[in-house]
Amino acid sequence: MxxxxxxxxxxxxxxxxxxxxxxxxxxxxxxxxxxxxxxxxxxxxxxxxxxxxxxxxxxxxxxxxxxxxxxxxxxxxxxxxxxxxxxxxxxxxxxxxxxxxxxxxxxxxxxxxxxxxxxxxxxxxxxxxxxxxxxxxxxxxxxxxxxxxxxxxxxxxxxxxxxxxxxxxxxxxxxxxxxxxxxxxxxxxxxxxxxxxxxxxxxxxxxxxxxxxxxxxxxxxxxxxxxxxxxxxxxxxxxxxxxxxxxxxxxxxxxxxxxxxxxxxxxxxxxxxxxxxxxxxxxxTQHRYEQLRPATLGDVAGLLELLEPLEQRGMLVARSRERLEHEIDDYLVIERDGMVIGCGALQLFDHADVAELACVAVHTDYRGGARGERLVEALEQRARTRGVGALFVLTTHTVHWFAEHGFRPSSLDELPPLKRDAYNHARKSKVLFKTLG
CATH class of the missing domain: 3.40.1160.10 (Acetylglutamate kinase-like)
Structure with a gap:
């Protein structure tokens, strides 16, 4: 042994x-x-x-x-x-x-x-x-x-x-x-x-x-x-x-x-x-030891490290380095002393009044500190400034959590056509919507 x-x-x-x-x-x-x-x-x-x-x-x-x-x-x-x-x-x-x-x-x-x-x-x-x-x-x-x-x-x-x-x-x-x-x-x-x-x-x-x-x-x-x-x-x-x-x-x-x-x-x-x-x-300290900020290309390695365990458990769709680099402007991250411990993305669709709240994740060691709430609030604010009227999420594990934060169960029909056509029926993700005030 x-x-x-x-x-x-x-x-x-x-x-x-x-x-x-x-x-x-x-x-x-x-x-x-x-x-x-x-x-x-x-x-x-x-x-x-x-x-x-x-x-x-x-x-x-x-x-x-x-x-x-x-x-x-x-x-x-x-x-x-x-x-x-x-x-x-x-x-x-x-x-x-x-x-x-x-x-x-x-x-x-x-x-x-x-x-x-x-x-x-x-x-x-x-x-x-x-x-x-x-x-x-x-x-x-x-x-x-x-x-x-x-x-x-x-x-x-x-x-x-x-x-x-x-x-x-x-x-x-x-x-x-x-x-x-x-x-x-x-x-x-x-x-x-x-x-x-x-x-x-x-x-x-x-x-x-x-x-x-x-x-x-x-x-x-x-x-x-x-x-x-x-x-x-x-x-x-x-x-x-x-x-x-x-x-x-x-x-x-x-x-x-x-x-x-x-x-x-x-x-x-x-x-x-x-x-x-x-x-x-x-x-x-005058400096923030933990901060929520827009992601940069320098965060990609940290994002991969954060997301990989959740992808292996089927909680998130796998994202390649190339995809993260291409979509990095969509992301916000929570950084703690140089380590990415949380992230979330706002993904817009052409000619649509709705946006997707995607890839909301917090490191297992740092849950329970309202970090998920901070990410969602910041992404909602980003959506409002860009004229988005509603958000949707696709989730397999966190339906109740999103429901507690104002999201309501919905159907595939409410998704933008591009997202509806790309929906993975094998994952059977739940669709939830939230109207932004």
């Missing part, structure tokens, strides 16, 4: 993403809670794997829980305003000490190379330094924030040079001023500025939450910044959700193609998001 390894199938499916990510620039934020847990070790292994696969990595690390523990141990109670502590001298001593310790710990873990460790054989140069310049928050609402600061700029040229040399760049939540001062920064804000300055392909924020959910608790796979704004406005100031959403929305508006909100608690989150088509978290 043949032995099957699920990993092999996953690896084959991941191959396009391995190729797509090679040479790309990712900025990844790992919050301090992740490093304070047992999850830190595996995250480092995942980062090393990304580096091995050719991803240019800039890692920003948070230190909030570690600093909080150090402050409690030193009996220091910081003043908090809108979720941020006022970094006076006593607080900054702990911030600087913890940041240095955390940086050294990360460098040490990324240097493991013993045969018994996952990083065996991986030569990884980790570089940090004065790569972020900062300015003080100053006095706000009558409160002097002392050494609490905000990012002035990320030295993109210096970081790019290090990435070009094959180094992993490490950025602590600290910034340096031209006067030689050190400022406490928000790690999410550092990550956002780094991603924008580097024109990063991805900004990845690893926090407590799996992502954003709708009112029913279902994970939202994709949001535009404008759709995420109400959630940001409702979030508690200074909370992780507020900081991550602020960074994600700002990054998207400033040119970062995709920002991913993931949970460090999920051991598969980072690799699952990057090497599977649907991912496991929420993506904030």
């Amino acid at each position: 043949e032995t099957r390894f699920p990993f092999v199938d996953w690896f084959r499916n991941a191959a396009p993403y391995i190729n797509a990510h090679r040479g790309r620039t990712f900025v990844i934020l790992v919050e301090g809670e992740a490093m304070a847990s047992e999850r830190g070790e595996q995250l480092i292994q995942d980062l090393a794997l990304l580096h091995t696969l050719g991803v240019r990595l800039t890692l920003v690390f948070g230190i909030r829980p570690q600093v909080q523990a150090a402050l409690e141990e030193a009996s220091v109670t910081p003043r908090r305003v809108n979720g941020r502590w006022v970094a006076d001298g006593a607080v900054m001593r702990q911030v600087e000490r913890v940041a240095a310790q955390q940086r050294l710990w990360l460098e040490a873990r990324l240097s493991l190379g013993l045969p018994s460790t996952p990083l065996h054989g991986v030569e990884l140069s980790v570089v940090s330094g004065n790569l972020v310049t900062a300015k003080p928050l100053g006095v706000r609402e009558g409160i002097d924030f002392d050494h609490s600061g905000e990012v002035r700029r990320v030295r993109a040229g210096a970081v790019e040079g290090l990435l070009d040399q094959g180094s992993l760049v490490l950025l602590p939540p600290l910034g340096f001023s031209s006067t030689g001062e050190v400022f406490d920064l928000d790690a999410a804000d550092v990550a956002r500025h780094a991603a924008v300055a580097l024109k990063a392909d991805k900004l990845i924020l690893l926090g407590e939450s799996d992502g954003l959910t709708d009112e029913h608790g279902a994970l939202l796979r994709q949001l535009a910044p404008i759709d995420a704004a109400p959630r940001l406005n409702a979030a508690t100031p200074g909370s992780e959700l507020a900081r991550h959403l602020q960074a994600a929305c700002a990054a998207a508006r400033e040119g970062v193609a995709r920002t991913h909100l993931l949970s460090w608690r999920n051991h598969d989150a980072l690799l699952g998001e990057l090497f599977t088509r649907d991912g496991v978290g929420t993506m904030i």
